Amino acid sequence: MSEISQLTAEDPDLARAREGDDAAFSRLVAPLRRELHAHCYRMLGSAHDADDALQDALLRAWRGLARFEGRSSLRSWLYTVATRTSLDLIETRGRRAMPVDLGPASDHTVVGDAPRTDVAWLGPYPDADLTDGTAGRYEQREAVELAFVAALQHLPGNQRAALLLFEVLGFSAAEIATMMSTSITSVNSALARARRVVAERVPSATQQQTLRAVGDARVREIVEGYAAALARGDADALVALLTEDVTWSMPPMPHWYRGLAAVTDFALRVPLTGCGSWRHLLTHANGQPAAASYLWDDAAGAHLAWSINVLSLRGERIAEITTFIGPELFPPFGLPLSLP
Structure with missing residues (x-):
């Protein structure tokens, strides 16, 4: 304390x-x-x-x-x-949404997918300064992992607050009741309901557990391999890094893809061949490995900030790619807006 x-x-x-x-x-x-x-x-x-x-x-x-x-x-x-x-x-x-909240996965590439500006999208979080000195069940980095934060968005505000104050920050039910001007019974009821929703939506193994098991050096190799495959337009190298049930979503684009066939089709048609020249910088977001993507712009004569790609691992394979699109996301991560 x-x-x-x-x-x-x-x-x-x-x-x-x-x-x-x-x-x-x-x-x-x-x-x-x-x-x-x-x-x-x-x-x-x-x-x-x-x-x-x-x-x-x-x-x-x-x-x-x-x-x-x-x-x-x-x-x-x-x-x-x-x-x-x-x-x-x-x-x-x-509440903030992810593409998976809007509808089922697309089984083929949606050409010309347009951003949904009427949706409040979940965003990435720069986690460089987070520490693990919390009193609750979750570590600080576990508690900003994408799956956990996305699950929280499916809770009413009072349940969200009770779960975070109890499980992440270590406050007692009595303290939370005082903080939220309610009864201990209401707090315990909110906690029970919140736990059920989160348990249904969050994998049993956290990313922090996976990353520790894989090891820093191997995690870096995986992220570097992902970035290099995109930069080279190498579909085989990319596919070799993915799980069979991999998902790829790109908020604010509404469509998302599940499974190796659909994700490979999307990768071949869009980032690998349909966009242009890429460069990447490795970073971290939401307690997870990430790569910042820069896309070549002829008018600027430089690679410009395009997206933050947050990777979720299962073992030594990438099980989920979340590509958050927008140059406005880069400054909070301390990343430049262009690469010469």
Whole structure:
């Protein structure tokens, strides 16, 4: 437990912050900003929405600091504010979707697939600064894995909040009841329902378990092999890396593909031969290996940022490719927008 978790009403920085010292307030919240942001992402499924939620939550906390009496930890109080702020955003913005939520897989390549702008899409999360020092059942990186965050989107806001606060952050049912202004019975009921939904949608083996079993060196070889196969237009090399039941989705494109035949057909028609020259940078997203794709642009005379490809492994094969399209995704990952 960090020192900030045990702050009392007599803490000097807390007293200064209550008197209007914004620098003191910034010092108070700085050690918790990253984990609060990750919490907002889990709740909302969007790094952009998490930015908005955290900014709003910290503003609410700053304005309401006088109401913090020190009976609970400052960490608990800030999580209360961040959770309630996220619940408000869920009410106005709804849940985030993946292509699999919109309909069945396509068994052949959809030529000219157009982006769906009427759908709020789940987005990738830059995980470089996440630590594993949580008190709950899930590690921080497990708790931002795509399958887990996507499953959370199928829960009502109160169930989503209860599950995260209990399983990921280690708060007790009694603490959560206080944080959410409800009863312990209601919290336990929400937890039971949330666990059932998540268990149905999340693989039993997490990506963190798989990655540890495979080992860093081999994981890097797999990601490098994926990137090299796309860059060379080598279908055989790509197929050799995939599971028989592999899936490939490309939000904001609505169509997605399942199985080696459909995925191979798509790869041959679109990224391998139908787009142009690719370059890639290896990165990480959602606690998983990823490759940032850059597509050649004649007018710019450079390879421009195109997509973040998040890979889910089963053993030493790629079981799922999620290609998040859009150059706006690159800056949060510290990635350049072009490669010369």
